[in-house]
Amino acid sequence: MGEVGYYKGVHKVKVLTESKGYWIVEALEEFDDTVDDKKVTVKVGERRIVPCESVHKQKYLAPPVKEHAYELKMEKKLKRLVAEEEKKQE
Numbered sequence: 001m002g003e004v005g006y007y008k009g010v011h012k013v014k015v016l017t018e019s020k021g022y023w024i025v026e027a028l029e030e031f032d033d034t035v036d037d038k039k040v041t042v043k044v045g046e047r048r049i050v051p052c053e054s055v056h057k058q059k060y061l062a063p064p065v066k067e068h069a070y071e072l073k074m075e076k077k078l079k080r081l082v083a084e085e086e087k088k089q090e
Helices: 069-089
Strands: 004-007 011-018 022-027 031-035 038-042 047-051
Touching: 004 022
Parallel strands: none
Antiparallel strands: 004 011, 011 022, 022 047, 031 038
């Protein structure tokens, strides 16, 4: 125990205990989190029980959210229609 990890891949925490499904971590930096749809500020040294899959060994940023396939398809269709309309006007 005592290894450093990153909560949600961004916030530095120290793993205190590991159990099945949940870990107890101590915040090594101040950050904002949500608990029951409420925004909470976690202070340095504060301990929290978190799901084990939310703590990662390396710092990373989540991949950007991809647009919905339907929206992408409609955007392509709109661009094609605009190009056809401009072609007709010329």
